[in-house]
Amino acid sequence: MKSILTDRQLAITIDRLSHQLIENHPQFTNTVLIGLQPRGIYLSDRIYHQLQTLLPGVQVPYGKLDITFYRDDYKSGKGFHTPNETDIDFSIENKHVVLVDDVLYTGRTIRSAMDAMLDFGRPATVELLVLIDRRFSRELPIQPTYTGRTIDAIITEKVKVLWKERDGKDEVVLIA
Amino acid sequence: MSLSAKHLLGIRDLKRSDIELIFKTADQFKDVLQRPIKKVPSLRDTTIVNVFFENSTRTRISFELAEKRLGADVVNFSASGSSVSKGETLIDTVNNILSMKVDLVVMRHSATGAPHFLSKHINVPIVNAGDGINEHPTQALLDAYSIRERLGSVEGKKVAICGDIMHSRVALSNIYCLKKLGAEVTVAGPPTLIPKYIAEALGVNVTYNIREALNWCDVANVLRIQLERQNMPLFSSLREYSLAYGVNRQLLDSLQKEIVIMHPGPINRGVELSSDVADSGQSIILDQVENGVATRMAVLYLLARKED
Structure with missing residues (x-):
């Protein structure tokens, strides 16, 4: 098990990502933030x-999107995902949407998320913010707009993001 | 976590955790149904056939809407006007439909056990939409879901099931479902419409006095008098039934507390339930119908997944 980000590095990275968002969306007048259930939130x-x-x-409009019903691997039986709550109480019609997830891997989750998101309206633009980008492992042409840390990991390795609220500490680790 | 059963033949075969998983999934579908676009693509690669050997309004529309809102392709079959009248057997009928690449069967049949029989001969999931006087599992799920929604939970609640218990598949499925979720159940009705050994067999209380049952309960599920299933007179007249066992405003006003009124439909207005009660704020009859779509979506969604 190798540490990719310690709790201090994670805090700095989140701070930087927030500043980058403000750089592009100074007052968040027409921008909304949408976290992906369950781990992106x-x-x-x-x-x-x-x-x-x-x-x-x-006031930054902030919602949570669950993509369980939009997955493309549902019937292939690769693990059952319990559906989570979707909580978007605003329209995304003509808004600049920033999708937030923890790890970008094959890109299939983001594809499903864009599908799910379109049921809430037609956004003006969509950006993607991820904490960890596992580059070279994409199955779809999807790239992040904001990246916390880019890593090269082989397929048998697993990236695990730990959060204080859930796991007792903040850390990102690579499990071989 | 996924369902422990391959088919939904009856609540009898489900575990409590299965029912809770269905409810949890239905919560999310209920949310989907409130959106401007009431549709998800989960089952876009699934074809579902609704095979109805018996009449239905609510159940059939509810299943069809649930299937369409999951993105499935839907075909409907009703026995009237089909080759069943030419003598085709149940297995032949269903196998012919399945050879056209159908992935899931929803079936209602007047013969008790028909879906159980079919499940031994075909290889796709079956959802029982009512079989004879046995079970109507999705009705029980939506009933319990509606109680959970109105009262916060089912555990520990007192539910009276009133009327024609003998001929009611809704009653049997409801008893299984409510007991599994930890509710107390009393059945109430005329002695001729309550099976003799039901208390011992299913662990419910029995009373022949409707007022006593209503005074005891938090929720009364008033069943329809099923004249089409009765081949001998079990009470003297509808008027007498209504006077002795009908739920009306006067009776409800004389109780010590306000109870929730349910009915699986279709209502014989003025027989088992008076119109003013059916249309009052105490009644959650239309909530039941609304919740039917979300709970059926959950059942179909969970069953359509291929086995590992």
Whole structure:
């Protein structure tokens, strides 16, 4: 097991990603943040709170999207995913959407997420923010707009993101 | 986690964890049904046939909507107007449909055990949409789901099932489902419409006094008098039944608390349930119908998944 990001590095990375978002969306006037269930929301929660600190008085629209029913591997039987709550109480019609997930791997989750998202309207633009980009392992032409850390990992290795709220500590590790 | 059963033939075969998984999944489908686009593509590669050997309004429309909102392809078959009248057997009929590449069968049949029989001869999941006087599992699921939605949970609640228990598949499925979820059940009705050994067999309370049952319960599920299944007179007249066992406003107002009224439909208005009660705020009859689509979506979604 190899550490990719320690808790301190993780905090700095989340801070940087938040600043990069503000760089592109100064007041979040027409921009919304959508975290992907179940694991992306830990990251999107952190970023949402960081944005609130950095932009006092600005209300960032923030939703959570569950993609279970949109997966393309449902019937192939590769593990059953329990559906989670989708909580988007605003329209994304003509908005700039920032999708947030923890690890970008094959790109299939993001493909499903874009499918699911379109049921809530037609966004003006869609950006993707991920904490870990496992490059060279994509099965679809999907690339992140904002990346916490890019890593090269072989297919048998597994990236695990630990969150204090759920796992007791903040850390990103590579399991061989 | 996935369902422990391959088919949904009856609530009898389900575990409590199965029912809870169905409810949890249905919660999310209910949310989908509130959206402007009430559809997900989960079963876009699945074809479902609804085989109805018996009449139905709610169940059939509810299943068809559930299937369409999951993105499945749907074909409908009803016995009337089909080759069944030429003498084709059940297995032949279904096998012919399945040879056209159908992945899941929803079936209603007037013969008790018909889906269980079929499940031994075909290789795709079967959902029982009502078989004779045995079970109507999706009705029980949506009933329990509606109680959970109205009262927060099913565990520990007191539910009275009133009326024609003998001929009701809704009653049997409801008893299994409610007991598995930890509710207490009383059946109430005329002695001729309550099976003799039901208390010992299913662990329910029995009363022949409707007022006593209503005074005891949190929820009353009032069943339809099934005149089409009765081949001998079991009570003297509908009017007498209504006077002795009908649920009306006057009776409800004389109780110590406000109870929730349910009915699986179709209502014989003025017989087992008076119109003012059926249409009042105490009644969750239309919520039951609404929840039917979400719970059936959950059942189909969970069964359509291929075995590993």
